[in-house]
Amino acid sequence: MTTPTETRGDAAPAKATGRPRADAQAGREADGKIVHRLDQHIVEIVSDSGEGAQTCGKIFGTVSARMGNGVWTVEIIPAEIEPPARSPAGASGNRIRLGSREVTNWGDYTNLVIAFNEQVLLARHRAGALAPDATILLEDMWKRHDDPDILDQWSAAMEELGSADYRIIPVPMEKECLEVVDDARRGKNMFALGVLSAIYGRDRELLEGAIARRFAKKDDEITRRNVELLDRGMRWAEGHLDFQIEVPPTSDASAKVVMNGNQAIALGAIAAGLELASMYPITPASSVSHYLAEIFQDYGGILHQAEDEIAAAGVAIGASFSGKTAFTITSGPGMALKTEFLGLAIMTETPLVVVDVQRGGPSTGLPTRVEQSDLLAALFGQPGDAPHVVLAPATIEECFHSMVLARRIAETFRTVVIVLSDANLATGVQPFPRPEPRAEWQGSPPDQGAVPDGARPYEWDPRTGLSTRFIPGQEGGQFTATGLAHDEESHVAYDPQVNQRSSRARSRKLAVLQSTLTPPPIYGEGSGDLLVVGWGSTKGAIEEAVERARAEGLSVSSTHLTFLSPLPPGLTEMFGRFGRVMTVEINYSDEPDDPFITPENRRRGQLAWLLRAQTLVDVDCWTRVMAEPLRPGSIHEVIRDRLAVTGGVA
């Protein structure tokens, strides 16, 4: 075995920062290699955009999940569609966290990277994404390149990277791939997949099957060459690397499915019996419709790409009004455009499910990056009093099941239900127990029998605000629906009492729904010094941080809210059992010590705003908008800070 020349020697000891060490449990030796047996490991594949690192990462993550590992993947997506090659801004790829138990978040720092050039590696280094003792497998063609500018860039990068204790292993990716394909750029990803699969002991049969599925629509020769590249990568790793990493599978042998959040939403919509999806392409929500486009019609569904966001909402509302079960999919900017139509659905009490896959920033913002900044807009974005339901799945699995729940609530309460997902869930891949779809999820079609004599389209029950939905074409069910305030018969309301009455009915429905909710479960003890409250995709990171803090003896617990409107019952009482309450969110909040910031003018995290208003509890917050998911280690440090624990994180 020949070990490639390394820019540094063996992996240096990890710093005492709590970051996972790739070699922390290095032990037995097999076939002349050191086998590191670990309970979790984070690996990245990073390349220029278009070199296929994302495909490589997805296959690696999926195969790992199928082999029984806990997995959470995060896409590394450049902000631009075609960024310049060999630029830090163009870094594209996939980050996979493997575990011996369920993995609920992307973890802290990357332990092993395979990079297609030194510039994309530099981007990850500068982003602070890499553990200081990370092992780096780096395409080495650039250090011998003819272009002196590239050589200069290489040298500068090596110098900058030298500030860390990375173990950098050169990999002749170009040279190896050219043995199989004419254009190495179209082969490096499968070669890299082979290298990683050899390191982590991935099942070759599963890999070959995954590659075949990936290229199923292309010529068989394409598949054959990609498998050959895979094998070449595996052989190279076996012949040139002195280590292997073993992350044992979880003990859970139950049947699992592996998918990302957008796939889960698409499949959940089908399982829920939704019949029409209307959308306009927008990152990071578009892939929901991509998945639906492939299979929705097989289940009787209709996918409609409208001419714009507003029309997409209009089509869904119209379909629902006429008796179909419909939803629309969008992201923040699209939500802004749909605002008026959401008000129409609320006023006409037309059931509608709206999926908002949040991205970063206002306006165009950060289309490919994660943020949780649409909460207040989702809750209060409509002019006038427009009560509706907002719920947020916290896991990929919940993305699936939230569609079943959203449809049922929308129809039962004749209202709009917004499902707040985010880019972290949308592109993250996680295995979860295979759902067993039930006929009840799909419900029965709306009753289209004759309307009872005397029944009215808005026969608001004085206690619950609920009324029976009429469908056009139903005998005796014809009525005119407009956005105008209306009475029980859908006649335009000129009597001021009518608006008061109808507003009360629409509002009352939320209270009725809340009466069926249970207080959210507490992770940890039911009382203590600090309660961390979260919502959406931060759940896994928060709970892992709480677990670490509790292992240190800190009195901290967490709870996670699925319903944001209405909020679940019992929060005030729950908060009262803790010395402090703090939200952790991926949206912006002012730092209390910043210039000009006072307790009165401080803009807080969006959930913190809501909880303070609803519970009158002095809820604190810690938020970040770093265009990436929160790390459990960062939250752990904040918990320690809030509880005034001195000393670094162990």
Add this chain to the structure above:
Amino acid sequence: MPSEQRVDLVLSALQGSLEGFRSAVARAVDEVRAELERRRQPAGVPPDPQALGALASRIMDPGRFAGLFAEDSLLDPEAYALLEQAHEALASLDAADDRMFVESIPEGASLRDAVEAGLGRLGVAFGAARVAELAREGRHRTNGHAGHLSHFPPPSWNRAERGLAPPLVVETPGATLRAGALAEFLDGAQKLVLVVQGAAPPAPLVRLITPGVLVVQTKEPEELGRLADFEGPAVAALFPEGSGAACFTHDPSAGTGLAERMAVEELPEVSDLRPVGAISAAQQAEELAQLASLSRVGAAAPAAPSTNGHAASGGGDSARPADRLAAWLLRQANLRDLG
């Protein structure tokens, strides 16, 4: 003309009032029937805890969800039974013929009690509607409200119900005709017609003349048609042809002055009077004297504002500007509907 035939003629004359009440009853029957239908099935989607999916089992109480709808849409058996009884009572009134508006009094019975019984029987329409509403909202008391379905007399009626008051035709022996006791019923749009049989005092209804009440004594059934057109309370007595009864009309819509409102067509001689039942000749003479007096005073009296909201139209020459203004103000205030 036989009494029964006269009653038919009276009912025919009152057809407008009858139809107004019947229409209200029919609407109530439809509404309560629809409510019964709705309460058999829950509003919206039938609750099925499984339909909420796996996520709900962690954050919701599916049983409470289902129970909420059962509780909301499906009335408890007691309330549902009460709603059914209300529907039955209304449907019974709806199906009855016009004879339900007739009450017959035996000799010696109380006219007042008979009128209250008759109106209480017809007033079940209002009582049933009230019970249906209370049952629908879960505010019913079975013991307290079931009685509304058999007897719901005028003192229990609200303003709106008094505006829809059913007309009542009372076949009464002349000897029981103590009309003064009827004053308490003359409110809203109540119409009372007494079909008098046998000997009777000549001017009993004089005691009921007040500015807003239409009072008619006549021997011609067709004269009673004006009761159906009059919006306020009215009372009439139809005497047999050839009887010695006075014939007169006090019509508030005819003008603001007593002279305009009073029209006396026939005034019998005092010397002919004899006791009728317990009604003495002196009492009858007093009523006749009052009628004569009103007729004379009316002719000389200045116009006064009408309290039923109908200003004089033909009496404009004699009405002073101040009176017309007062009448207009009263109309705007809609005092007739108060109470």
